[in-house]
Amino acid sequence: MASSPRPLPWILLGAFGTAVMLALGFWLDPVWWLMWTAPIPMLLAVPRLGFWAALLTAEAAWLGGTARIWWYLADSLEMAPVFIVVSVVVFTGLYTAATLLYRALMRRGRHWAAFLAFPAGVVAVEYLGSVINADAGGEWWSLAYTQAGQTAILQLASVTGIWGITFLLMAIPSAVATILAPGARRGLAVGIAATAAACLAAALVFGLARPVDQGPTVRAGALALPTDEDSIPVDTDKAETLFARYAREIERLGAADDLDLLVLPEKVFHTTEAQTGPYLDRWSALAVSSGIDLVLGLAVESDGHTYNAAVWIPANGHNTAEYRKQHLIPGLEDWMTPSDNGPVSIPGVGGGWALTICKDLDHAAAIAEYGDEDFGLVLAPALDFTIDGWWHSRVAVTRGVEQGFSLVRAGQIGLMTVSDARGTVLAEDARLAVADVPTEPVQTVYDRLGNWFLIPAFAILLAGIVLAVVPRRGNVAASDPDTKE
Structure with missing residues (x-):
């Protein structure tokens, strides 16, 4: 996938489009539905850009989109400036890495892997953040909570914890961006669209039909x-x-x-x-x-x-x-x-x-x-x-x-x-x-099995990393697409 001859419009679209929607959607009183579209401009842009332009776009999108949260932690919770700075660098860097992995896979023509690796990467970022910040924050930071007002989607937490909600929340925009990418074949696009739609439908059906009997009040x-x-x-x-x-x-x-x-x-x-x-x-x-x-x-x-x-x-x-x-x-x-x-x-x-x-x-x-x-x-x-x-x-x-x-x-x-x-x-x-x-x-799968969903999520992420590094057989030029930019 060649870089765009006019990168500036894509940089602006990717950085500001995603940053604005993310800033409104990932907030203490979120506009929840924006989270289902927020990553799309960024994911549309980065495969069309050279490496450094894509890096700048992703960093600007994630940093701009999360800036209000960082300000809240510094102003309302009075957390130490060094903690805020380190957290900003770590989270922005990890989110950017997940985005660049999506770019690398798309430019190698591995559309299925890109579609799945991006949400898996975001889940990994949230989990690693909860481990690094285990004492101070725990699982406070997650895109999943933006959907806590949507009871049908929230039921997924009873099976996968917050990780499954984050994965689904990022998989839908990942599917849209992948389908709209240049070079996406019709059959491939239909398959990715059908998979994303089926996952969303399954989550909604489960959420609406899940029986919960808590007895006396x-x-x-x-x-x-x-x-x-x-x-x-x-x-x-x-x-x-x-x-x-x-x-x-x-x-x-x-x-x-x-x-x-x-x-x-x-x-x-x-x-x-x-x-x-x-x-x-x-x-x-x-x-x-x-x-x-x-x-x-x-x-x-x-x-x-x-x-x-x-x-x-x-x-x-x-x-x-x-x-x-x-x-x-x-x-x-x-x-x-x-x-x-x-x-x-x-x-x-x-x-x-x-x-x-x-x-x-x-x-x-x-x-x-x-x-x-x-x-x-x-x-x-x-x-x-x-x-x-x-x-x-x-x-x-x-x-x-x-x-x-x-x-x-x-x-x-x-x-x-x-x-x-x-x-x-x-x-x-x-x-x-x-x-x-x-x-x-009420007995839940998550209570019995804990963070089981992280196993397939990390497996998908690892497979994506491997596929991003290993060139496709018979396509030598695609193994290092940035060399001709």
């Missing part, structure tokens, strides 16, 4: 009252005022007799070791008087450390439980100590309920333990950053689809979200969300 809610501070010391006037406001609201909900349990946000108050017991007694009295089981988020000092804790406070006054957050936000939560205790089940409810906290839901491996223990309902105090309320809640909802549990998540400065094991959002609000939420666990 409980009336559950998530509540966050406005405050300009978190981890408020309980011996301050501000803490007393906020406690009084929560008490009035909880008593009001209890008087309406329309709520069984209520989840409050992450680390609302801060208690010292001596204060914790008496302070929890006050909340226990509130739970008993209102008749509502409570989950309270606290910063708790214990044994010389401060932990981010979720405390189960039942309405019967007995059998409390405490879970401590395992994954902390680098920088913002350096003053706290992470826990390695794993899931904590809630006693006295017949089993199947558990506690977690906010960022732990970004980590698929940690939440896999909840699926292993057959929890059907997970209660999660959380704290977001205003603009990321949709995204962060949908990462959490996706974990529920993967492992087969319902979720009640209270995201201060974000969203209150109640969802089931299909990822259906049953209720959502910035202040109070209440719904009848099912409580039985």
